[in-house]
Amino acid sequence: MFSELKPLPTDPILGLMAAYKQDTNPNKIDLGVGVYKDEQGDTPVLRAVKKAEAFRLENEKTKSYIGLAGNLDFCHKMESLLLGEHGTLLANRVRTAQTPGGTGALRVAAEFIKRCNTNATVWVTTPTWANHISLFEAAGLQVKEYPYYDYENKGLLFDEMINALKQVPKGDVVLLHACCHNPSGMDLNAEQWKVVAELAKEVGFTPLIDIAYQGFGASLDQDAYGLRLLADAVDELIICSSCSKNFGLYRERVGACTLISKDAATADISNSVLLSVVRSIYSMPPAHGADIVNTILSSTELTQMWHEELDEMRSRINGLRTLIKDSLAAKGVAQDFSFIDKQNGMFSFLGINKEQIDRLQKDYGIYIVGSSRVNVAGISQANIDYFANAVADVLK
Ligand code: PMP
Numbered sequence: 001m002f003s004e005l006k007p008l009p010t011d012p013i014l015g016l017m018a019a020y021k022q023d024t025n026p027n028k029i030d031l032g033v034g035v036y037k038d039e040q041g042d043t044p045v046l047r048a049v050k051k052a053e054a055f056r057l058e059n060e061k062t063k064s065y066i067g068l069a070g071n072l073d074f075c076h077k078m079e080s081l082l083l084g085e086h087g088t089l090l091a092n093r094v095r096t097a098q099t100p101g102g103t104g105a106l107r108v109a110a111e112f113i114k115r116c117n118t119n120a121t122v123w124v125t126t127p128t129w130a131n132h133i134s135l136f137e138a139a140g141l142q143v144k145e146y147p148y149y150d151y152e153n154k155g156l157l158f159d160e161m162i163n164a165l166k167q168v169p170k171g172d173v174v175l176l177h178a179c180c181h182n183p184s185g186m187d188l189n190a191e192q193w194k195v196v197a198e199l200a201k202e203v204g205f206t207p208l209i210d211i212a213y214q215g216f217g218a219s220l221d222q223d224a225y226g227l228r229l230l231a232d233a234v235d236e237l238i239i240c241s242s243c244s245k246n247f248g249l250y251r252e253r254v255g256a257c258t259l260i261s262k263d264a265a266t267a268d269i270s271n272s273v274l275l276s277v278v279r280s281i282y283s284m285p286p287a288h289g290a291d292i293v294n295t296i297l298s299s300t301e302l303t304q305m306w307h308e309e310l311d312e313m314r315s316r317i318n319g320l321r322t323l324i325k326d327s328l329a330a331k332g333v334a335q336d337f338s339f340i341d342k343q344n345g346m347f348s349f350l351g352i353n354k355e356q357i358d359r360l361q362k363d364y365g366i367y368i369v370g371s372s373r374v375n376v377a378g379i380s381q382a383n384i385d386y387f388a389n390a391v392a393d394v395l396k
Contacts, residue, residue: 013369020367027386028365031378034182034346036216036245036313039380046248048306052295056288066287068275070098074290077297078256082211082239084221086228092264095271097278098285100253102212102242103131108257109208109238110139111277112270113173122208123165123174125149127371129182132175132210146174149184154339154351156186162195170204173238176230179223180213180345183373187217187344193226197233207234212242215310216317217344220246235262243293245346246310252289317346320379327388333395346375356394364390 016032035043045053069075075096079087087094099105113120113136122136125148136143146168147160168174176196179187188196200207209227217223231237236259243254259274261267278284296302325341340348350372352360360366366387368374379387 016367016369019361020365023365023367025365027383028367029378029383029387030367031374031376032367032369034375035250035377036248036317036346037375037377037380038316039382041378041380043248043250046306046309048296048302048309049247049249049292051302051305052292052299055295056291060291063287065284068097068278068284069271070285071287071290071294073298074098074294075256077294078241079258081214081220081297082224082241082258083228083231084224086231090231090260093260093262093267094258095261095267095274096256096258097271097274098290099240099255099257099278100282100285101244102210102240102255103135104253104282104285105240105242105255105257106132106135106210107139108274108277108281109240110136110141111281112238112257112259112274113206113208114139114141115273115277117171119171121169121172123168123172123205125161125175125177125181127183128175128177129210149181149186149349151349151351154186154349156188156192158188158192162199165196165199165205166203168203168205171206173206173208174200175208175210176226178209178211178214178227179217180347182212182345183347183349183371185340185343185345185348185376188226190225193229196226197229200230200234206236206238208238208240210240212240213245213345214241215246216314216346219314220307220310231260234260236260243289247289247293247296247306249289249292252292253286254289254293317376320376320384321348323381323384324376324379324388327384328391331388331392333388333392335395340376346377347373348376349373350391352391352395359394360390363394366390 013032020030079094079096099108121142121144123144123146124132126145133143146164147157150157181187207230214223239258241256244250259270261270296306321341325337328337352372357368
């Protein structure tokens with residue numbers, strides 16, 4: 001049976017990581033993989049997480065199964081984090097299942113959508129996080145794209161986006177990135193979110209919000225602005241969240257799939273279907289990471305510590321955006337890179353071509369994915385000059 005299989009290409013980012021590891025250039029820089037890095041290039045365990053883990057080690061009483069929805073205290077904490085005060089108003093319409101990471105949340109959401117409407121199409125931004133497309137297709141859903149990033153002007157194709165969304169049939173799902181759009185870093189502003197929320201109500205599609213970077217853009221609350229607006233505007237909403245980035249819990253696989261239904265009775269039915277989906281994929285989520293998040297959010301002291309650490313990460317990213325813009329300008333690069341400072345989160349497209357990307361890798365050991373997406377957090381005070389010189393050289 002196995003001999004019938006044809007080999008599949010490796011994921012380009014994983015390939016890039018392997019090539020980076022083998023590179024012996026002492027000045028090499030990894031701007032490919034999508035994890036936060038500090039000034040030393042490390043992705044450390046947050047202090048609040050370490051404290052919560054120490055507490056858990058002492059106090060954990062059993063390794064028996066948790067339920068299908070995971071840790072219910074964690075689920076409620078996530079609802080508050082996502083919805084803020086709106087969470088209390090909407091409480092009887094909201095149901096959450098803890099999932100293995102944001103990817104798990106998306107896969108559960110995909111299977112849930114399939115159960116709601118076998119013929120549903122999921123509309124995603126052009127471009128989007130590459131895994132979105134494979135995830136939804138793997139669940140047997142159709143995926144179509146709507147215009148989003150303006151490669152030429154480094155902004156949004158907002159009018160084109162709205163025109164496309166007006167044509168989306170009722171019963172389809174529109175995926176929106178809550179903040180820190182991956183891969184472009186280009187987010188909707190408050191006015192644009194209002195237009196989208198109105199449109200969702202008018203057209204009748206179901207919005208699915210992917211929020212994988214809450215707190216990495218402007219603040220925990222501001223990054224959830226669009227999500228909360230939609231939660232108020234529409235009858236039905238799907239939210240897929242991740243604690244990988246904002247809690248630095250990547251490998252512990254912590255996320256959640258939250259459903260907002262039109263009333264409490266529908267919410268119970270939706271929840272029963274959601275849990276049946278969970279049962280047939282992985283039965284129950286892993287306990288450790290969600291317990292850490294719950295411990296942090298249950299303690300004023302640890303929450304405060306986490307907020308400080310999150311602020312640190314966000315300030316560093318935003319500072320690096322300004323630094324990249326200024327350093328490239330200082331090297332006399334003709335192209336305008338001021339857009340980098342206006343975008344959010346870890347990612348932006350440099351907007352350079354394949355040949356220039358290859359030269360950065362070959363001549364300088366600077367690793368960037370083929371789309372020219374860079375992880376801003378890979379830059380530091382120590383390597384910015386080397387990076388800016390290299391970019392200036394390949395753009396000459
Ligand atoms: N959505 C987006 C847009 C992402 O960038 C990511 C992580 N790269 C995820 C979801 C999933 O994150 P995880 O499964 O690691 O929690």
